[in-house]
Each structure stands twice: as structure tokens, then as C-alpha cells.
Amino acid sequence: MTSRCFDRFGGLMATLVLMVSVSAHADETDPFGGQALKPGEKHDGKVLTVDELIACIDLQRDLHGQESKADSLELSADLAESRYRGLAQIIDAExxxxxxxxxxxxxxxxxxxxxxxxxxxAYNDLVVQLNGALSKQDALAGQFNAQCTTSAYYASDLTRAYSIRERRLAESIARESGKRDGNR
Structure with missing residues (x-):
């Protein structure tokens, strides 16, 4: 019993240490792969504006959505392939x-x-859809990389960009909700 409690406590402590370590370096992480500048730090290259950072946030969201769609289509295609191959084996045996x-x-x-x-x-249709999703994913990744990962930005601008984007999203949701309520 003591050993099990110690194992749990040790695991909890390791997790806690990892969380503290990650949070201590959270301000050093770069969500875009570019260079996060400290306040007042000078940079010779391009520095993204708040509006450009908002566009990068949106591109990143779109890219993640497209990746999820492609993953889902890939799973569906794999299942469809298993189904038609299984039926082929049954047909051959019969x-x-x-x-x-x-x-x-x-x-x-x-x-x-x-x-x-x-x-x-059905499998062929899914493969066509998957190829389209992967092409769109590649295009979004190329656009995101070109626009967002090669430039520097100020962390304070990124924070403002997230705040502005969240406010715009909340306003958009409120407008849509108002439209729906007006149609009732």
C-alpha cells in the first residue's frame, strides 16, 4: 500500500515538476515558428503587425481544421478499404x-x-476527397509558413491579436444569435 501511494506521489511530483518547467518556458515558446521578440528588442527583418498576427492565428486555425478533416477522411478511407478487401476475400472464398x-x-x-x-x-470517392483535403492542407501550410513562420513578432502584439480576434468572434456570435432570435 505504501509503495503504491509513493508511486502515485512520485508520479504526481514528476507531473508537477514537468508542468512548472513547461509554464516557466511558456513565454519562450513560439506558436508560429518565427522569432518572438522581447519588448524593445530590435530586429533587422520583418516584424509582423497585430493584423498580420490575427491573419496568422486564423490561418493556423484553418490549417488545424483542415488537418483534422484530412485525418478523418483518411480513417474513413482506411475503413472503406478494409470493407471492400474483406468482401473481396469472402467473394473469392465463395x-x-x-x-x-x-x-x-x-x-x-x-x-x-x-x-x-x-x-x-465508396473507397475511391473517399480517396478523391482525401486527396483534395490534403492538397488544401498543403496549400494552407505553404501559405502559413510563408506568412507566419519566417517573420518575427512581439509577444505583446500576439497577446493583443488573440484578444482582438476573441472579441471579433464574440461579436460575430452575438450577431448570429440575434439574427436567429429575430427569425423566431
Missing amino acids: RRTLDATDQHAIDDFNAKVREQGEAVD
């Missing part, structure tokens, strides 16, 4: 033992072949 004189068995077999064909079509 083909070897199919009684060509049993019309009911032939009809069942043909139904499975049609089902497998539909599964292949």
Missing part, C-alpha cells in the same frame, strides 16, 4: 464453392459482388 445450379446461391453471390463494387466506389 466463388470456389459456388453451386452453379443453385439460383438462390448465385443471386446471393451476385449481390455480394455488387456490394463489393459499391464498396470500391
